[in-house]
Amino acid sequence: MTAETRQPARPEAVAGTRPMTPVAPAVPRTGALRPLGVDEVRLEGGFWGSRQELNRSTTIPHAEHWVEEMGWAPNFDRAAAGTLPDGRRGTEFADSEVYKLLEGMAWEIGRTGDEALDERLRRLAARVAAAQEDDGYLHTAFGRDGQPPRWSNLEWGHELYCVGHLIQAGVARLRTHGEDQLVRVAVAAADHVSAEFGDPTDTRIGGHPEIETALAELSRATDEPRYLELARLFVERRGRGYLGEIGFGPEYFQDDVPVREAEVLRGHAVRALYLASGAVDVGVDTGDAELIAAVARQMGATLARRTYLTGAMGSQHDGEAFGGDFMLPPDRAYAESCAGIAAVQTSHRLLLHDADARHADVVERTMYNVVAAAVGEDGASFFYTNPLHQRTVGRMPAPEEVSPRAASSVRAPWFAVSCCPTNLIRTIASLGSLLGGVGGEDGHEVHLHQLMPATVRTRLDDGETVSLQLRTAYPDDGRMTVTALEAPADGAPVRLRVPSWATGARLVGPDGEARAVPAGEMTEPMRLRAGESMTLELPVEPRLTRADPRVDAVRGQVAVEQGPLVLALESPDLAAAGLADDVAAAELLTDRAPERRDGRIWATVRTRPLPEAAWPYRSTADEDDGAAGVGGSGATSGEQAEVALIPYHAWANRGPSTMRVWIPEA
Ligand code: FUB
Ligand code: ZN
Numbered sequence: 001m002t003a004e005t006r007q008p009a010r011p012e013a014v015a016g017t018r019p020m021t022p023v024a025p026a027v028p029r030t031g032a033l034r035p036l037g038v039d040e041v042r043l044e045g046g047f048w049g050s051r052q053e054l055n056r057s058t059t060i061p062h063a064e065h066w067v068e069e070m071g072w073a074p075n076f077d078r079a080a081a082g083t084l085p086d087g088r089r090g091t092e093f094a095d096s097e098v099y100k101l102l103e104g105m106a107w108e109i110g111r112t113g114d115e116a117l118d119e120r121l122r123r124l125a126a127r128v129a130a131a132q133e134d135d136g137y138l139h140t141a142f143g144r145d146g147q148p149p150r151w152s153n154l155e156w157g158h159e160l161y162c163v164g165h166l167i168q169a170g171v172a173r174l175r176t177h178g179e180d181q182l183v184r185v186a187v188a189a190a191d192h193v194s195a196e197f198g199d200p201t202d203t204r205i206g207g208h209p210e211i212e213t214a215l216a217e218l219s220r221a222t223d224e225p226r227y228l229e230l231a232r233l234f235v236e237r238r239g240r241g242y243l244g245e246i247g248f249g250p251e252y253f254q255d256d257v258p259v260r261e262a263e264v265l266r267g268h269a270v271r272a273l274y275l276a277s278g279a280v281d282v283g284v285d286t287g288d289a290e291l292i293a294a295v296a297r298q299m300g301a302t303l304a305r306r307t308y309l310t311g312a313m314g315s316q317h318d319g320e321a322f323g324g325d326f327m328l329p330p331d332r333a334y335a336e337s338c339a340g341i342a343a344v345q346t347s348h349r350l351l352l353h354d355a356d357a358r359h360a361d362v363v364e365r366t367m368y369n370v371v372a373a374a375v376g377e378d379g380a381s382f383f384y385t386n387p388l389h390q391r392t393v394g395r396m397p398a399p400e401e402v403s404p405r406a407a408s409s410v411r412a413p414w415f416a417v418s419c420c421p422t423n424l425i426r427t428i429a430s431l432g433s434l435l436g437g438v439g440g441e442d443g444h445e446v447h448l449h450q451l452m453p454a455t456v457r458t459r460l461d462d463g464e465t466v467s468l469q470l471r472t473a474y475p476d477d478g479r480m481t482v483t484a485l486e487a488p489a490d491g492a493p494v495r496l497r498v499p500s501w502a503t504g505a506r507l508v509g510p511d512g513e514a515r516a517v518p519a520g521e522m523t524e525p526m527r528l529r530a531g532e533s534m535t536l537e538l539p540v541e542p543r544l545t546r547a548d549p550r551v552d553a554v555r556g557q558v559a560v561e562q563g564p565l566v567l568a569l570e571s572p573d574l575a576a577a578g579l580a581d582d583v584a585a586a587e588l589l590t591d592r593a594p595e596r597r598d599g600r601i602w603a604t605v606r607t608r609p610l611p612e613a614a615w616p617y618r619s620t621a622d623e624d625d626g627a628a629g630v631g632g633s634g635a636t637s638g639e640q641a642e643v644a645l646i647p648y649h650a651w652a653n654r655g656p657s658t659m660r661v662w663i664p665e666a
Contacts, residue, residue: 021175022034022035022036022037022040022433023037023038023039023040023110023175023176024036024037024038024175024430024433025107025168025171025172025217025345025426025430025433026217026277026281026345026348026349026352026433027175027217027220027221028220028281028284028285028349028352028353029220029284029285030284030285030287031284031352031353031354031439032352032353032354032355032437032439032440033351033352033355033437033438033439033440033447034352034437034438034439035348035352035433035434035436035437036432036433036435036436036437036438036456036458037175037432037433037458038107038110038111038176038429038430038432038433039110039111039176040432040456040457040458041432041433041435041454041455041456042432042454042455042456043432043452043453043454044453044454044455045453046452046453046454046472046473046474047368047372047452047474047475048367048428048431048450048452049452049453049454051372051375051428052111052428052429052431052432054375054379055104055108055375055379055424055425055428055429056108056112056114056117056429057379058378058379058380059375059379059380059421059424059425059428060101060104060105060108060117060425060429062379062380062413062421063097063101063104063421063422063425064101064120064124066413066414066418066421067097067098067101069400069414070089070090070094070402070414070418071087071088071089071090071094072089072090072094072095072097072098073098073124073127074087074089075088075089075090075094075095075131075140076095076098076127076128076130076131076140077127077130077131078140079130079131079140079144080127080130080131084140084144084146084147085141085144085146085147088140088141091158091416091417092141092142092153092156092157092158093158093161093162093208093419094140094141095138095139095140095141095162095165095166096158096161096162096165096166096419096422097418097419097422098124098128099128099162099165099166099168099169100165100168100169100419100422100423100425100426101124101422101425101426102121102124102125102128102169102172102173102182103165103168103169103172103426104422104425104426104428104429104430105117105120105121105124105429106121106169106172106173106176106177106182107172107176107426107429107430108429109121109176109177110172110175110176110177111429111430111432118177121173121182122180122181125173125180125181125182125185126181128166128182128185129181129182129184129185132185132188132189135192136188136189136190136191136192136193137150137189137192138162138163138166138185138188138189138192139159139162139163141157142157142159151196151204154204154205154206154207154243154244155207155243155244155246155253156207156246157206157207158206158207158208159206160193160197160205160206160208160210160211160234161206161207161208161209161210161211163189163190163192163193163211163214164210164211164212164213164214164215165210165214166185166186166189167186167189167190167211167214167215167217167218168213168214168217168426169182169186170182170183170185170186170187170190170218171186171214171217171218171221172426172430173186174221174222175221186218187218187222190215190218190227193211193215193230194226194227194230197230197233197234198226198229198230198233200233202233202237203237203240203242204237204242205234205237205238205242205243205255206234207243207246207253207271208253208268208270208271208274209234209238209253209254209271209272209274209275209278210274210278211231211234211278212231212234212235212274212275212277212278212279212281212282213231213274213277213278213281213345214231214278215227215228215230215231215234215278216228216231216278216281216282216285217281219231219285220285228282228285228286231278231281231282232282232286234278235259235275235278235279235282235291236258236259238254238255238258238259238275239254239255239256239257239258239259239261239262240255240258241255241256242255243255248267248268248319248321251266251267252267252268252271252319252321253267253268253271254266254267254268254271254272254275259275259279259291259294259295260290260291260294261294262294262298263297263298263301264298264301264302264305264306264322264325265298265299265301265302265306265313265322266321266322267319267321267322268314268319268320268321269313269314269320269321269322269334269336269339269342270314270320270336270338270339270342270419272322273313273339273342273343273345273346274342274345276295276298276299276342276346277342277345277346277349279291279292279294279295280292280295280346280349280350280353281349283295284349284352284353292350292353295346295350296350296354299346299347299350302322303362305325305326306322306323306324306325306326306327306328307328308328308330308333308335308388309369309388309545309547309559309561309566309661309662310335310365310366310369310370310373310386310388310566310648310661311340311343311362311365311366311369311370312333312335312339312340312366312369312370312386312388313335313339313340313343314333314334314335314336314339315327315328315329315332315333315334315335316332316334317332317334317385320334320336320339321334325550326548326550326551326552327553328547328551328553328554329553330387330388330389330553330554330660330661330662331387331388331389331390331391332387333385333386333387333388333389334385335370335385335386335387335388336384336385336386336420337370337371337374337382337383337384337385337386337420337423337424338419338420338423340366340370340371340374340386341370341371341423341424341427343362343366343370344362344363344366344367344371344427344434347359347360347362347363347366348363348434351363351437351449352437355437355439355440355447355522357449357497357498357500357520357521357522358500358520360449360450360497361497361499361500361520363434363449363450364449364450364499364564365564365566367431367434367450368475368564368565368566368647368649369564369565369566369648369649370386371424371427371428372649373386373648373649373650373651374386374411374420374424375411375421375424375428376411376652376653377650377653380413381410381411381412381413382411382412382413382414382415382420382421382424383411383412383420383652384403384412384415384417384420388568388648388660388661388662389583389659389660389661389662390409390583390651390652390657390658390659390660391584391658392409392658393409393571393656393657393658394409394410394656395410395656396410396655396656397410397412397413399413400413401413402414402415402416403415403416409652409656409657409658409659410652410655410656411652432454434449434450435448435449435450435452435454435456436448436449436450436456437449438458438459438460438461439461440493440495440525441493441525442461443460443461443462444460444461444462444464444492444493445493445494445495445525446458446460446466446468446492446493446494446495447494447495447496447497447522448468448470448482448494448495448496448497449497450497451470451472451474451475451480451536451538452470452472452474453470453471453472453473454469454470455467455468455469455470455485456468456470457486460488460492464487464488464492465486466484466486466487466488466492467484467485467486467487468482468483468484468485468492468494468528469482469483469485470482471483474538474540474563475540475562475563475564475565476540476599477540478502478505478537478538478539478540478563479535479536479537479538480496480535480536480538481533481534481535482494482496482528482533482534482535482536483528483531483532483533484528484529484530484531484532484533485530486530487528487529487530487532489529490527490529491527491528491529491532492527492528492529493525493526493527494525494526494527494528494534495522495523495524495525495526496517496522496523496534496536497521497522497523498517498518498519498520498521498522498523498536498538499519499520499538499563499564500519500520501519501543501561501563501564502519502538502539503519503539504516504539505517505518505519505536505537505538505539506536506537507523507526507534507535507536507537508534508535508537509526509534510526510528510529510532510533510534514537517536523536538563540562540563541562541595541596542560542561542562542567542593542594542595542596542601542603542645543560543561543562544558544559544560544590544593544594545558545559545560545561546558546559547559547662554662556664556665557662557663557664557665558588558590558662558663558665559661559662559663560588560594560601560603560645560663562596562601562647565647565648565649566647566648566661567594567601567645567646567647567648567661568645568646568647568648568651568659568660568661569583569586569603569605569643569645569659569660569661569663570583570646570651570652570654570657570658570659571583571657571658571659572654572655572657573643573644573645573646574586574605574607574643576643576644577605577641577642577643577644578639578641579605579607579639579641579643580607580609580639581658582607582610582658583658583659583660583663584610584658585607585608585609585610586605586606586607586643586660586663586664587605587606587607587608587638587663587664587665587666588603588604588605588663588664588665588666589603589604589605589606589640589666590665590666592604594645600644600645601644601645602642602643602644602645603642603643603645604640604641604642604643605640605641605642605643605663606638606639606640606666607638607639607640608638608639609638648661
């Protein structure tokens with residue numbers, strides 16, 4: 001494929017109100033910022049550049065293998081051959097994994113122009129296309145003889161959810177390549193859904209939100225208002241009890257309270273966050289400030305009371321759901337990888353709307369500590385859940401072993417419910433778009449939200465080209481130097497995000513002068529002429545973190561963070577320090593600050609023997625006698641040593657282990 005053929009098919013139709021349409025997953029019509037396109041950002045190594053390369057070289061082919069192995073891609077062949085329902089495999093939403101894989105492939109092709117991958121995408125898309133029915137309906141689990149009728153199980157059927165993911169794949173292909181078979185399939189499916197559900201008096205919605213954000217994006221990408229209107233209807237219908245009763249109750253699929261009235265995110269975490277993303281899209285594109293404010297309020301409350309230190313959301317395995325306020329047990333955390341991805345999506349949309357740096361903090365925290373943790377360093381194993389405390393040592397799965405689902409102390413090659421790996425693929429392939437945006441005052445500022453070694457080449461709204469080189473070893477090092485390679489004669493105004501943890505940050509301008517910059521805000525715009533540089537200096541020394549006392553599950557415990565990274569204590573490092581290799585036995589000595597040496601973070605830890613007892617409780621009077629804890633070995637006894645902490649995202653890369661983020665304070 002040549003550069004010439006990689007043009008949007010209908011550039012005149014995708015313009016919206018923006019002077020330029022970025023090649024990105026979310027491109028709101030209005031708002032403080034437009035995102036950078038994946039074609040405007042070239043990551044050059046570093047943490048995320050190497051992750052993106054691993055995604056290309058390993059994770060995408062791995063998923064291509066598994067959707068065949070699991071029968072999920074062949075389901076489309078069976079549909080086309082007319083042999084279904086015989087032999088259909090997977091859950092009712094198995095189609096969506098093929099769509100998310102296609103979306104990830106499309107972003108990857110858009111980024112690199114990989115011709116071999118393009119050929120594979122076309123072949124897979126052709127198999128999907130062959131399964132589409134004449135009226136645009138597309139789902140392999142419904143509507144045929146021997147299958148439930150179409151739209152007969154809106155609560156659990158996932159038909160609208162699957163169409164949503166198909167649409168997002170189509171939008172990715174349209175923006176990175178132009179109209180082709182995949183785009184036509186997605187548009188035909190959207191048209192079918194629009195004809196089926198678009199009557200304003202209809203009250204039907206799907207049990208799993210996703211179609212809302214997809215339709216809004218398709219409307220942006222095609223300039224077709226009908227899709228946005230249907231997205232709006234789906235958002236407005238929810239919360240009115242229109243879905244049937246289920247065991248988890250209406251809160252599970254956010255059908256308990258209308259979106260604009262809710263105070264906090266609740267129920268199934270991925271559902272809640274996909275809905276929130278769709279509601280922001282609808283609010284932004286219809287000028288509905290009340291709706292946007294409602295989501296911002298819910299997200300704020302959720303961050304304040306229902307979010308793990310890692311940014312993970314959803315503390316209940318039961319219903320894969322948010323728990324109550326401050327119910328954040330580290331060991332029982334569900335913290336699904338998809339919920340992290342969805343939180344990134346919602347925060348990114350809010351950021352584009354109001355340019356508030358705090359949304360980018362959420363993106364960064366969640367990317368480093370959920371998204372990065374969910375993929376192994378081999379690029380071919382995954383976490384579905386992301387607990388902050390692993391109590392037991394699991395076992396390695398066999399290379400071709402499918403994990404039944406969630407929790408384990410090692411990453412699995414694939415899952416029977418495998419929403420997370422394909423979600424990770426599309427997120428990592430398109431993450432260049434999270435790096436920053438263009439807008440601010442008069443559309444002439446470049447906002448850089450994430451620190452990554454990269455070259456960014458974009459246009460300001462007046463058509464002026466700006467090219468910036470970003471050099472950093474972040475997060476190991478807190479400095480990032482931004483050099484203008486191309487800029488307007490009077491310079492390009494550039495603003496950098498100072499993370500909320502970065503108290504004491506400094507910005508050294510092109511004049512060489514260093515100034516203090518407040519944490520949690522964008523820096524004031526600073527003009528860079530071609531050849532000029534500025535350097536942001538963030539303090540990335542390790543710091544101790546305590547939780548609000550209402551997070552009872554981690555009372556009396558501390559965590560260590562370094563820059564955007566949450567750190568963890570993992571059993572192999574205790575053993576290497578000559579201590580008992582069970583993290584349950586460890587206590588952190590906080591009067592000695594963790595320090596960085598030789599590229600690692602060292603903390604002093606004490607471990608005490610924890611013998612089995614018939615009853616795990618004892619009188620406090622016994623403790624007053626000097627026998628601490630059940631082991632009764634004395635308050636100050638125990639082995640003590642310096643132990644290396646690792647980034648949480650890196651745990652379980654050395655085989656099965658135990659691990660904890662929150663460590664009891666000695
Ligand atoms: O229902 C589709 C996906 O499967 C959800 O988003 C995940 O939580 C998993 O249950
Ligand atoms: Zn998932």
